Amino acid sequence: MSLIVQKYGGSSVSDAESIKRVAKRIVETRKAGNDVVVAVSAMGDTTDELLDLAHEVTPIPAPRELDMLLTAGERISMALLAMAIKSMGYDARSFTGSQAGMITDAQHGAARIVDVTPGRLSEALSQGAIVIVAGFQGFNRDTKDITTLGRGGSDTTAVALAAALDADVCEIYTDVDGVFTSDPRVVPLARKIDRITSEEMLELAAAGAKVLYIRAVEYARRHGVTLHVRSSFNNNEGTIVYNPEAGIPAELGRNGVEVEEPIIAGIAADLSEAKITVVGVPDIPGKAAQIFKIVAKTNSNVDMIVQNVSAAVSGLTDISFTLPKSEGQIVLTALTAEQDAVGFQSLQYDDQIGKLALVGAGMRTNTGVSAKLFEALYEAGINIEMISTSEIRISVVTRADTINDAVRVVHTAFGLDADEVAKVHGGTGR
């Protein structure tokens, strides 16, 4: 008997009908002889509606109370899902984050999981019940207060439960068929990826692929949880995200069929970032550290950093970095306040950039990947403004309005195009 953790996002449980459909799928998994634990998000737009309500009451809701409010969302969906399953003749019990033992730190709105004590879940499983857990929420032991995990929280809940209960697989149900080589809305010939390493998935998620949240992938990688990203609208196999050292579990039926790893797993594009250039920085040791200490104090999420070749003559250099557009203003303000101390000449802000990331473990051992990437962009007349590489990823920054073309030509250049156009649905969960 296997233990399967399943996660259903808000778009999979948006009304009574879809809740019944999900309940049926869960019961089928149970019938097949598996223990089942389900992490569920709030129904459809519930979270946004609750947020709107809070903002009608006060422009800046108190974080503790906002978490108390938002956690009502999963409470509703999990109770409805449990009663739907029970009405099909199978035992089911719903548990809040607190009841499920999701222990977090006290950072309301973006709490981190520090421990999982799923005693009540194990007990319910041993009594033959299907376990339904509220995604996105936890509990702090010191303050005894309810917390929420922030964006992608339900994915993280599912992965943390899978790790704590030593589940065989964690199935992430979504409204697309799996992880694609690129966004099918941009690249019509994008292909569903059958399997991908957690490391590659992490890079793709970090580079803007929306289907999985980076936190959940990181948690899965660290705890050796195998993910199966698949659609809740059909029974197709989705994408297996696995740890190459541990291999793919036998239950997933892929062992023994050793296929050659593709060089490139996928291509992600991201239009949510802006570029700040610090112009005319004295080219002496310690200046970069000084700048990024100022930036770090704003808690900004800096992504790519590029320092241009030193201008030997002037003794000055330029340092550029990208960060989420939403954080641009606060970082500009912080840097301006320290302009004299650092001694730079000026700041440039550019929010019309696009970032393309090419991800694949195969590039470790395959030379010429960067050259092929740059050539494809050159042939399409697309100018590269920044380049940054990691072991399994190459990122380039272009103008925002060329990014979709860039993704398409690179997708074709690396032989990722499918024979036919991908079918896609819309929407995302949380």
Place this chain on the structure above:
Amino acid sequence: MSLIVQKYGGSSVSDAESIKRVAKRIVETRKAGNDVVVAVSAMGDTTDELLDLAHEVTPIPAPRELDMLLTAGERISMALLAMAIKSMGYDARSFTGSQAGMITDAQHGAARIVDVTPGRLSEALSQGAIVIVAGFQGFNRDTKDITTLGRGGSDTTAVALAAALDADVCEIYTDVDGVFTSDPRVVPLARKIDRITSEEMLELAAAGAKVLYIRAVEYARRHGVTLHVRSSFNNNEGTIVYNPEAGIPAELGRNGVEVEEPIIAGIAADLSEAKITVVGVPDIPGKAAQIFKIVAKTNSNVDMIVQNVSAAVSGLTDISFTLPKSEGQIVLTALTAEQDAVGFQSLQYDDQIGKLALVGAGMRTNTGVSAKLFEALYEAGINIEMISTSEIRISVVTRADTINDAVRVVHTAFGLDADEVAKVHGGTGR
């Protein structure tokens, strides 16, 4: 410094605006130098909407999961109320029934409070915070499951908190100005009652007065909690419900002004009951006990019981009783199944009855109250079908279509009519 418990029903917190209005009132109570604990119901129609959703999923929702679902309602209202208060510069913290220490038995949907352990509330109060508690909900220690208290649960939550925290007064905010001598929608000249004993209030509530739930009044009476029923739409004094042995607390400013108690406190009417008559019961000892043992097994709430004068010749008698219409069918079925064992001839069912109850502690020492009542009804041409009396209440059953006339003529006969027509709002909380 006084400790005041306030309860706000769903109609007082139906949207963001009304939540802000209630928050302001709470802050004013705090500013006046009081510690404040608030029990709040779910917003407006939230509970009904959640119930509808449950019934879309399954015709018979599992009770544990239904409680999990419904408790989301107060979670939303209490969090919004707490953040509204915090935005006004006062500290406020919301607590679920479980966090507030409302320990109940395990009867989902109609749980009874067995203990209140308000340690977290006392701690928050000692730190100067205003405490907001979810009404209607509790927690069972054995199953560790969330429970709900059933109808009138939020009133009961408020009274139980007032008792456990030894509050000076428990203010029940509603959408009317207090308890009236009769329903102002039926009797336009009904008067607001300034003060009423808990015993009288209990009889009025039991007889159908909707403004307070019988459970909450009973809890208040047993634990010596003084209630103040008042409107959340103005600052008028409402109705004080007090224990005559303890007197009215000095804070409520009524001591020293000894007024003569009116003979009659109020008149309630109830159209929700039906009458069952067991016809032709052998007039031998033990038959009534046999019949009501059968009825008791159905958990039905029998109200009035009348046995007609024995018919000496036939050796048979008739026994009539009233009960909620909703319980009529199950009791008829139970009695029919035992017809041969009991030996009665037939059953009659009548759901076109109305019940009028005249309540007043003064009737203990005033003769002639029944006579005056019967005379007023006779003069109005209203026929009395059943009579039942307790120490401070007289109830009569009439035809349903005459009940409103009956209430009006009795209200006038006992000198309860006000000089002017009462102003009323609509709606009730839970």
